Amino acid sequence: MKVLGLILAGEKGKGLGKLTAKRASAAVPIGGKYRAIDFTLSNMVRAGIKKVGVLTQYNPRSLMDHLGSGREWDLDRKRGGLYILQPYVSESDQYWYRGTADAIYQNMTLLRRGSEDYVLIGSGDHIFSFDFNALYDYHMTSMADITVMTKSIEGYDPKLYGVVKTNDEGRIVKFEEKPPNPDGDKISLGMYFVNKKMLMDLLYTAASNGGYDFVNEIIVANLDMLRIMSYEFTGYWRNAKKSVSEYKKINMDMLNREVSRELFYQNGKIFTKLKDLAPPKITSTGSVKNSIVADGSIISGKVEDSVVFRNVEIRSGAVVKDSIILENSVIEEGAKLNNCILDKNVTIRSERVYKGYDEPLIFEKWQIM
Amino acid sequence: MTDVVAMILAGGQGKRLGILTENIAKPAVPFGGKYRIIDFTLSNCTNSSFYIVGVLTQYKPRVLSKHLGIGRDWDLDRKQGGLSILSPYAASSKGEWYKGTAHAIYQNMDFIDQFSPKYVLVLSGDHVYNMDYNEMLDFHISKRSEATIACIQVPIKDASRFGTIITDNTSHVIDFEEKPNHPRSRLVSMGIYLFNWKMLRSFLIEDANDPDSMHDFGKNVIPKMLLKNRYMYAYDFDGYWRDVGTIHSFWSTNLELTHSMPALNLYDPNWRFYTHSEEMPPAFFGRNSKIVNSLVSEGCTVYGDVEGSVLFQGVKVGEGSLVKNSVIMTNVNIGQNCHLENAVVSESVIVKDGASIGIGEYVENVEQPDIYNHGISVIGEKTIIASGAQIGKNCSVGNFLDMEKMNVKILESGHNLRER
Numbered sequence: 001m002k003v004l005g006l007i008l009a010g011e012k013g014k015g016l017g018k019l020t021a022k023r024a025s026a027a028v029p030i031g032g033k034y035r036a037i038d039f040t041l042s043n044m045v046r047a048g049i050k051k052v053g054v055l056t057q058y059n060p061r062s063l064m065d066h067l068g069s070g071r072e073w074d075l076d077r078k079r080g081g082l083y084i085l086q087p088y089v090s091e092s093d094q095y096w097y098r099g100t101a102d103a104i105y106q107n108m109t110l111l112r113r114g115s116e117d118y119v120l121i122g123s124g125d126h127i128f129s130f131d132f133n134a135l136y137d138y139h140m141t142s143m144a145d146i147t148v149m150t151k152s153i154e155g156y157d158p159k160l161y162g163v164v165k166t167n168d169e170g171r172i173v174k175f176e177e178k179p180p181n182p183d184g185d186k187i188s189l190g191m192y193f194v195n196k197k198m199l200m201d202l203l204y205t206a207a208s209n210g211g212y213d214f215v216n217e218i219i220v221a222n223l224d225m226l227r228i229m230s231y232e233f234t235g236y237w238r239n240a241k242k243s244v245s246e247y248k249k250i251n252m253d254m255l256n257r258e259v260s261r262e263l264f265y266q267n268g269k270i271f272t273k274l275k276d277l278a279p280p281k282i283t284s285t286g287s288v289k290n291s292i293v294a295d296g297s298i299i300s301g302k303v304e305d306s307v308v309f310r311n312v313e314i315r316s317g318a319v320v321k322d323s324i325i326l327e328n329s330v331i332e333e334g335a336k337l338n339n340c341i342l343d344k345n346v347t348i349r350s351e352r353v354y355k356g357y358d359e360p361l362i363f364e365k366w367q368i369m
Numbered sequence: 370m371t372d373v374v375a376m377i378l379a380g381g382q383g384k385r386l387g388i389l390t391e392n393i394a395k396p397a398v399p400f401g402g403k404y405r406i407i408d409f410t411l412s413n414c415t416n417s418s419f420y421i422v423g424v425l426t427q428y429k430p431r432v433l434s435k436h437l438g439i440g441r442d443w444d445l446d447r448k449q450g451g452l453s454i455l456s457p458y459a460a461s462s463k464g465e466w467y468k469g470t471a472h473a474i475y476q477n478m479d480f481i482d483q484f485s486p487k488y489v490l491v492l493s494g495d496h497v498y499n500m501d502y503n504e505m506l507d508f509h510i511s512k513r514s515e516a517t518i519a520c521i522q523v524p525i526k527d528a529s530r531f532g533t534i535i536t537d538n539t540s541h542v543i544d545f546e547e548k549p550n551h552p553r554s555r556l557v558s559m560g561i562y563l564f565n566w567k568m569l570r571s572f573l574i575e576d577a578n579d580p581d582s583m584h585d586f587g588k589n590v591i592p593k594m595l596l597k598n599r600y601m602y603a604y605d606f607d608g609y610w611r612d613v614g615t616i617h618s619f620w621s622t623n624l625e626l627t628h629s630m631p632a633l634n635l636y637d638p639n640w641r642f643y644t645h646s647e648e649m650p651p652a653f654f655g656r657n658s659k660i661v662n663s664l665v666s667e668g669c670t671v672y673g674d675v676e677g678s679v680l681f682q683g684v685k686v687g688e689g690s691l692v693k694n695s696v697i698m699t700n701v702n703i704g705q706n707c708h709l710e711n712a713v714v715s716e717s718v719i720v721k722d723g724a725s726i727g728i729g730e731y732v733e734n735v736e737q738p739d740i741y742n743h744g745i746s747v748i749g750e751k752t753i754i755a756s757g758a759q760i761g762k763n764c765s766v767g768n769f770l771d772m773e774k775m776n777v778k779i780l781e782s783g784h785n786l787r788e789r
Contacts, residue, residue, distance in 0.1 A: 031651070274648070282661060287660070293652050
């Protein structure tokens, strides 16, 4: 089966505040060394997808730097490979992507040219590990026109997600975006599997009607006409761009061994950009409890219930609790952090004390406190 | 640098590393939490911008060749130059193994000639060091030298293990003695030579035609050059350099990295060491774990105590276990309530619950005291240590053994366990 992967990675992710001031939400750092997009990208590659298009728009610099030629995901290929699809100016029009359907529509050439029969649409913000082969199988056996990945609504705020109602055989009969009074017991995970020719037809129709949104134009508008099925995913799944506390929760979930095993081992590896840093070092004054520490870091202080990214220095006497410390940050002697998120290259001077209360305290890139 | 070809000698077995080099060449022996020994020489080449590199392999090259690939991890996958693996080959008249270090270069003269270099840098893939070869090249050029030998100072009592060099006060080499019984100098060769290629070429041909020669740089070629009064200088290197040729030096050089401010800085952003490593999530430390003075690589999960040790990628340490002053290689799984001290544990070993290694009386190794000494016990790769097993000091347990199937629970200090 030949499948084209498309990853929507153009959003800012307003919910993440300062964390997405200078990067797209698909590029937010996760779990010590990854970025959000690594998960969907690795899932696709592991399922044998050889051609992946990444649709970017909002401040893509750090995302582009991360993806490079796609080599870390085995996508630097002579056949297929990684395509970065940015908004562009042409003779006839010059628009930013006006919505998810429009973003794909504007890159119709990629769909038209390839020899793929199916398209898998994912998002750069999703943190999960899944073997997409199960989705293909379901799509085939259920004779679906479009298959939407869903999950039980339990544990998710319906006001932040699309809510799906299905009939007995799993066909979607109702799909509401962020409803105040949800009618349905599943949320949509924003991942779609569809026949390529059909998708092209649907996109042309939507565009000629002036519709730009994928959910409204492709899914909701066709619930009666097409057989749109729901494939229910039961594993760990989170959306990194929903809110700061959700972002923190995802990172802290990595400390849970069950979650970590499911994400990083069960279905194969999650690939990311390699940095060739030395193994982390814990010195004579250092102590690390219930935490993860990435390569290149030197820990001389106390770290507890925290996620420490690459190349971080935590000096002696410093105490880091319940916090996320992104790459290249330095926490000097005697400083104390509790419930904080430090973006990259932050320096906390010695003896400073910071504590986040209801919401974690966020320090912006290159801040020196 | 396009006028230098670097040739890395990586064919050695490293006999004194015992079971560690039973299946892999010494340059491929893991080191420092995620590296292999050859990474240091290769990274020095890249960091010095020497991008034409030949790696000469011979002894058990499988792991080494896989590790090197096309050289991409060291930025050596190039359209011009780059990394080439040079193995012994068969020619129309006869096929030959490399008979010595000089013969290995002689056999690959064609390879060097295609770049028409001015200089050839001969390196060894056996050493752990950081060195900017440009400084040596500058020295070579400014002295109008034809052959330059990189040297370090060692205590006079150790000098007899090396090639010693006697110089005048301008660093001009007057005499060279390979492993002398009564060394006359503290200056010893690091096995790093920089030659003018034209000159070296003629000496290699002469040496190859000499039936009495052992085809070794230190024993034959260098003395011949001196005899013919070629300009030879000693480049006095004062940086970090370690020969990790014995179990003890391998173990102690690894553990040195866990000290504060070690002589070898792996964290220097201007002098990175590159390697080929597997993708693994960051290290995880459990709530009751206690870790001090240690390197703990990606993919590790630690629930027990780790002290003064180097843990490679993917190592698991179960609850209640203590790992002290040990080198634990990739994907070793240590169960609960184990006790490891002064151990070197090879890749993918399983240490079952309650086992102990390196505990007991100090007894010299019965068979090979020259290899297994200093109380260090060595476990071979993919071996299974039975639950509750007790392994003493100065022991070795061979590669691919299953102590449970062999029905062995106790290995007394100073003994080796092999396949029967």
